[in-house]
Amino acid sequence: MSFAVGLAAVAVFALLAPALQFMARTRAWPLGPVALLAIAAVVSHGLGVTLGILVVPQFQYWDAASVFGFCVMAYVFAFGAVYKSVSLGILLSLVDRPDRRAPLSEIVERQVPDLFRGRIGNLIDGGLVERSESHFAATAAGRNMAGHVGRLRRAFGIGDTSLYDFSE
Amino acid sequence: MNLLPGPAQAAAIGLSLAFPLLLLLYARIAATGGAGRRFRLGCVSLLILYAVACIALPGQRQVGDVLGGLFLLGTAMMLCYILFSLLAWGxxxxxxxxxxxxxxxxxxxxxxxxxxxxxDLGTFTHNRLKLLIGAGMVVTADGRLAPTTKGVAVAHLVKLVRLSTGLG
Known part of the structure; x- marks a missing residue:
């Protein structure tokens, strides 16, 4: 029964999370998609626990929390996969064309540079990079974050190219 | 409400907390290969350790306890993968x-x-395209890219996920 309570909380999350994303977009809330997912998770988990205490005589918190955590993380995983994937962005742009075909040169010369400029815009909006005329430089916050990322990459033995290694 | 996890769930929580430490350890062993391979090895190690814990822990196992533990392990693996992939391929x-x-x-x-x-950006584009081509979602012919039937199906699935998660 505690697992069912966890699943009920998942259902609340699955309704609340997209509703929050939609409202944030239409009402221009200053909250990022990840923060909205976190709010939806905390609220739905809280509601689930309250429901469990009220309805189930011997409510097992970890039974409910385990299935809730798993399903919410699967949701976040799927969300992250479609949110800003470069590969899926290329695939979607191909499928959306009337003839479903595009010259490779157009992807290289137009779409990828556009993606590049979009991500630079995100870094500027996030206060990590600043632009002065035609040049870009990292802010103190950007240098700080890059330092943390570099240390984590070294600790976990991760390279700094962001390219997929197909030899593995 | 019972806030105490079952024995298998407690083992899963402990293993989940130790997962980043296991990845740090594997990063120091050259034979574990690249980042992706090392992560997969970490996941398999975690599942093996969980199975051992379920057998070795005293008392009889409850199905709900073991299932809850598996959900908790799955949650930890997905959370770590999201963070790990951001570091490696972000x-x-x-x-x-x-x-x-x-x-x-x-x-x-x-x-x-x-x-x-x-x-140049062409190298980056080819790296990302290799993923799509390797997965059988896109084909190239005469310098043009086209989605396969599988690619079109994946693109529709991506659009469905984007719509249902509120990304539009």
Whole structure:
């Protein structure tokens, strides 16, 4: 029964999370998609626990929390996969064309540079990079974050190219 | 309400907390290969340790306890994968680290060259396309790209996920 309570909380999350994303977009809330997912998770988990205490005589918190955590993380995983994937962005742009075909040169010369400029815009909006005329430089916050990322990459033995290694 | 996890769930929580430490350990062993292979090895190790814990722990196992433990392990693996993949293959983060490593303000073109470590955006595009081509989602012919039936199906699935998660 505690697992069912966890699943009920998942259902609340699955309704609340997209509703929050939609409202944030239409009402221009200053909250990022990840923060909205976190709010939806905390609220739905809280509601689930309250429901469990009220309805189930011997409510097992970890039974409910385990299935809730798993399903919410699967949701976040799927969300992250479609949110800003470069590969899926290329695939979607191909499928959306009337003839479903595009010259490779157009992807290289137009779409990828556009993606590049979009991500630079995100870094500027996030206060990590600043632009002065035609040049870009990292802010103190950007240098700080890059330092943390570099240390984590070294600790976990991760390279700094962001390219997929197909030899593995 | 019972806040105490079952024995298998407690083992799963302990293993989940130890998972990043296991990845740190594997990063120090050259034979474990690249980042992706090391992560998969970490996941398999975690499942084996969980199975051993379920057998070795005293008392009889409850199905709900073992199932809850598996959900908790799955949650930890997905959470770690999201963070690990951001570090390893994150486009925006690598843009930032490339700019900081350059040590001076860069123009857009210089930044792209620094990001690709001497290569160009064509190299990056080909790397991302290799993923789509390898997965059988896109084919190339005469310098043009076209989605396969599988690619079109994946694109529709991506659109469905985007719609249902509120990304539009």
């Amino acid at each position: 486009f925006t983060l690598t843009l930032l680290t490339a700019l900081v490593q350059a040590g001076r303000p860069l123009t857009l073109e210089q930044w792209a060259t620094a990001y690709m470590q001497g290569g």
